[in-house]
Amino acid sequence: MVAVPDWLANDVLSFLQRAFTLRLPGSPPQDSLQATAATWIESMEIGARSIHGGSLHWDRAADQVRIAQAMKDLLREAERWPVPAQLIKRLGARDSPPALPAPPLSEEQMARNRARIQDLLALVGRGSHPKEKSNGT
Structure with a gap:
């Protein structure tokens, strides 16, 4: 009890x-x-x-x-x-305990993320911006 x-x-x-x-x-x-x-x-x-x-x-x-x-x-x-x-x-629910901070990224994870960002930037740089197309520029 x-x-x-x-x-x-x-x-x-x-x-x-x-x-x-x-x-x-x-x-x-x-x-x-x-x-x-x-x-x-x-x-x-x-x-x-x-x-x-x-x-x-x-x-x-x-x-x-x-x-x-x-x-x-x-x-x-x-x-x-x-x-x-x-x-x-x-009574309602108890307050939730504070969330734990995100675990730190390893050097390998950070390098993969930087490479992925570079890939995305390159991909965006190759296309045309939708506003530029609609304005005829």
């Missing part, structure tokens, strides 16, 4: 407290907020598996900002007490 890290559990608790203050229809009774929080946290474990086939571990650097944004969006749009699936659907 994917463990929910403390930072995520704390964010979920804070989110639920903010949601509770809105007194939305379908809000749980105050005496069941602890059980509601436990269910939400468990759902985040299950959500991690469903999003990436079980391979995802919540990562603060990669996930905290997008989770916080999804929570803000959900609270802003909520007309009823939210359920965990609504939050998980709003």
